[in-house]
Amino acid sequence: MHNINIKELAKSLNLSTSTVSRAFRDNSDINKATKERILAKAKELNYQPNHYASNLREQRSRTIAVIVPELANNFFSQAIHGIERVAREKGYHILIFATEDEYEKEVSFIRHLHNGRADGIIMSVSGEANDHTYLDELAEKRLPLVFFDRVYEDIITPRVITNDYNSSFSAAKHLIKQGCTRIAYLVINKNLSIGKTRMQGYLDALEEFNIPYDDKLVIDCTNSYRKNNTILKNMLSKVKPDGVFTSVERLAFATYYACYDLNISIPNDLKVIGFSSLEIAPLLNPSLTTITQPATKIGIEAALLLFKLLEAPETVDLNCQIVLDSTLVKRNSTALKS
Amino acid sequence: MHNINIKELAKSLNLSTSTVSRAFRDNSDINKATKERILAKAKELNYQPNHYASNLREQRSRTIAVIVPELANNFFSQAIHGIERVAREKGYHILIFATEDEYEKEVSFIRHLHNGRADGIIMSVSGEANDHTYLDELAEKRLPLVFFDRVYEDIITPRVITNDYNSSFSAAKHLIKQGCTRIAYLVINKNLSIGKTRMQGYLDALEEFNIPYDDKLVIDCTNSYRKNNTILKNMLSKVKPDGVFTSVERLAFATYYACYDLNISIPNDLKVIGFSSLEIAPLLNPSLTTITQPATKIGIEAALLLFKLLEAPETVDLNCQIVLDSTLVKRNSTALKS
DNA sequence: TTGTACGCGTTATCAC
DNA sequence: GTGATAACGCGTACAA
Numbered sequence: 001m002h003n004i005n006i007k008e009l010a011k012s013l014n015l016s017t018s019t020v021s022r023a024f025r026d027n028s029d030i031n032k033a034t035k036e037r038i039l040a041k042a043k044e045l046n047y048q049p050n051h052y053a054s055n056l057r058e059q060r061s062r063t064i065a066v067i068v069p070e071l072a073n074n075f076f077s078q079a080i081h082g083i084e085r086v087a088r089e090k091g092y093h094i095l096i097f098a099t100e101d102e103y104e105k106e107v108s109f110i111r112h113l114h115n116g117r118a119d120g121i122i123m124s125v126s127g128e129a130n131d132h133t134y135l136d137e138l139a140e141k142r143l144p145l146v147f148f149d150r151v152y153e154d155i156i157t158p159r160v161i162t163n164d165y166n167s168s169f170s171a172a173k174h175l176i177k178q179g180c181t182r183i184a185y186l187v188i189n190k191n192l193s194i195g196k197t198r199m200q201g202y203l204d205a206l207e208e209f210n211i212p213y214d215d216k217l218v219i220d221c222t223n224s225y226r227k228n229n230t231i232l233k234n235m236l237s238k239v240k241p242d243g244v245f246t247s248v249e250r251l252a253f254a255t256y257y258a259c260y261d262l263n264i265s266i267p268n269d270l271k272v273i274g275f276s277s278l279e280i281a282p283l284l285n286p287s288l289t290t291i292t293q294p295a296t297k298i299g300i301e302a303a304l305l306l307f308k309l310l311e312a313p314e315t316v317d318l319n320c321q322i323v324l325d326s327t328l329v330k331r332n333s334t335a336l337k338s
Numbered sequence: 339m340h341n342i343n344i345k346e347l348a349k350s351l352n353l354s355t356s357t358v359s360r361a362f363r364d365n366s367d368i369n370k371a372t373k374e375r376i377l378a379k380a381k382e383l384n385y386q387p388n389h390y391a392s393n394l395r396e397q398r399s400r401t402i403a404v405i406v407p408e409l410a411n412n413f414f415s416q417a418i419h420g421i422e423r424v425a426r427e428k429g430y431h432i433l434i435f436a437t438e439d440e441y442e443k444e445v446s447f448i449r450h451l452h453n454g455r456a457d458g459i460i461m462s463v464s465g466e467a468n469d470h471t472y473l474d475e476l477a478e479k480r481l482p483l484v485f486f487d488r489v490y491e492d493i494i495t496p497r498v499i500t501n502d503y504n505s506s507f508s509a510a511k512h513l514i515k516q517g518c519t520r521i522a523y524l525v526i527n528k529n530l531s532i533g534k535t536r537m538q539g540y541l542d543a544l545e546e547f548n549i550p551y552d553d554k555l556v557i558d559c560t561n562s563y564r565k566n567n568t569i570l571k572n573m574l575s576k577v578k579p580d581g582v583f584t585s586v587e588r589l590a591f592a593t594y595y596a597c598y599d600l601n602i603s604i605p606n607d608l609k610v611i612g613f614s615s616l617e618i619a620p621l622l623n624p625s626l627t628t629i630t631q632p633a634t635k636i637g638i639e640a641a642l643l644l645f646k647l648l649e650a651p652e653t654v655d656l657n658c659q660i661v662l663d664s665t666l667v668k669r670n671s672t673a674l675k676s
Numbered sequence: 677t678t679g680t681a682c683g684c685g686t687t688a689t690c691a692c
Numbered sequence: 693g694t695g696a697t698a699a700c701g702c703g704t705a706c707a708a
Binding site: 003046048049050051052053055056061070071072073074077078080081084093094095096097098111112114115116117253256257260278279280282283284285286287 | 341384386387388389390391393394399408409410411412415416418419422431432433434435436449450452453454455591594595598616617618620621622623624625634
């Protein structure tokens with residue numbers, strides 16, 4: 001593909017390349033008439049300044065990298081949507097990376113981004129990471145980074161999160177109020193900060209209502225549908241909980257499937273509540289009580305924060321965190337009678 | 339952010355930049371020992387060749403642009419997932435653009451991409467486009483383009499689609515076999531090729547079973563949840579269909595909501611079938627009978643096709659189309675008795 | 677207001 | 693096998 005470049009455009013106008021270049025920047029002194037003449041011709045010839053040359057020259061890419069654990073997930077696709085909107089308004093592009101919850105990929109993406117490909121990173125961390133020091137390289141090189149939702153506690157950088165502790169306290173409390181006393185807590189990775197925080201809310205709610213904690217009710221699940229199905233069926237038949245609180249959307253679905261298989265009636269035999277960004281939660285059988293995070297808003301806030309970091313780093317406290325509220329929507333999966 | 343460049347790396351090794359550069363390409367003559375020495379040092383200093391300089395020099399970006407109507411949509415996020423996987427294996431990045439079904443954005447994205455930002459485009463077209471000639475500019479400039487799922491019939495370029503005609507014929511047939519005689523067909527944009535093809539399957543199925551066509555049963559919906567709700571409630575109460583066939587996932591959901599509001603029982607009063615990539619269709623109330631497109635596979639195939647176009651354009655027939663099969667999964671929303 | 681000349685970081689070509 | 697150098701397309705300091 002041969003695209004017209006600034007030289008050819010200049011030649012066709014009998015101008016120098018610098019004059020043409022100036023027509024595309026706002027700050028430069030240039031005769032209004034010539035500028036218009038240039039822009040007109042540019043449009044005619046469909047000239048677009050080469051991004052790579054500009055980036056090289058200006059030492060920035062006007063691109064932000066978005067790293068998420070997975071794409072086929074309501075929360076992340078909504079968040080990306082929010083990020084994309086802000087980025088587009090700012091004239092930035094977004095580059096998408098999916099770690100598929102693999103730590104190695106996360107590290108490799110981050111390292112790779114040292115090549116100037118992006119001006120900043122918005123990331124929700126993978127579930128399996130243990131050693132986060134590789135991120136400190138970022139700090140040294142000062143490539144702006146904003147976390148959202150899933151964060152590493154030990155890395156100091158701005159973050160946008162929801163009040164997971166409060167939300168899960170409310171969720172557990174709601175189950176208790178609906179009469180549950182044996183509430184299972186389903187988590188995918190206990191060590192991930194988000195798993196820990198959400199679990200603490202659950203624990204504290206139990207304590208507040210004097211419900212004894214039983215560690216057999218805390219179930220560590222996986223990312224595999226098949227394994228989860230086995231784990232859950234096993235748990236449901238042996239531990240016999242009367243409520244299930246899932247820290248991740250996927251586990252609520254898994255619970256439904258397991259209950260279907262075992263002929264356990266929700267909410268009569270078992271009440272279910274879960275973190276979820278599913279827009280059609282009301283259409284489930286039974287409709288699912290959810291703690292819904294403002295996913296799009298989270299994306300928007302994360303992007304705004306990153307741009308602040310890019311445009312005026314001195315105004316941003318690296319310790320800052322934006323905390324948004326999730327919403328507890330009560331539906332039939334936790335109703336008293338179906 | 340200051341990243342180390344090839345010059346500094348060369349200097350720290352007492353080598354020339356050309357030698358260092360050679361260490362990173364496979365084809366060049368270079369002493370094995372020096373190569374290793376260079377790579378070791380590069381790793382130590384965390385050197386990454388600057389993408390923009392390489393791109394400028396090599397006149398390609400190793401990036402593909404993905405343009406979709408929307409991101410918060412199961413079909414598209416799964417497809418993007420597939421594209422991302424292939425791209426990553428090839429060492430490419432993907433740039434995401436969401437048109438939000440606005441024709442202007444689509445045009446602007448495409449024009450923008452003339453600046454060398456991407457080596458190729460994978461696109462599912464927006465719903466509102468009328469004039470596609472702007473795409474011919476692409477043809478002239480030979481920026482490789484692959485369509486998937488939603489295509490423009492009048493633009494000649496490779497495409498990956500599903501057999502929409504057959505699928506919707508089967509879907510309509512299934513409804514008929516289940517006893518429906520007044521089947522509504524819900525579409526978002528009748529003029530879009532995908533809307534037309536799917537509708538033809540519906541029409542032909544009606545004809546085959548001698549069911550008269552009633553144009554009051556073909557409902558043009560919108561992208562707005564609120565408007566659709568009004569349109570559908572109105573339709574359901576006035577036209578009183580006994581079956582609904584939705585050409586788009588979202589309209590199946592809208593139908594469910596409308597039925598809930600009007601106390602219409604699915605499937606007793608009304609049977610529903612729809613195109614949908616929802617993984618939890620079995621969990622809906624009632625579980626939704628779907629025509630499910632192999633979304634991830636479509637993405638993978640589209641990406642493979644684009645890479646073929648990039649790597650060996652002469653081997654690709656621009657008229658080629660890959661047709662994948664969708665699956666009709668019968669569930670309770672079309673059952674005889676609930 | 678416009679033009680000239682240089683450099684951004686890389687790689688390919690040509691010497692040695 | 694390695695080094696010097698030009699060029700990719702653009703933006704800006706400086707000169708005119």
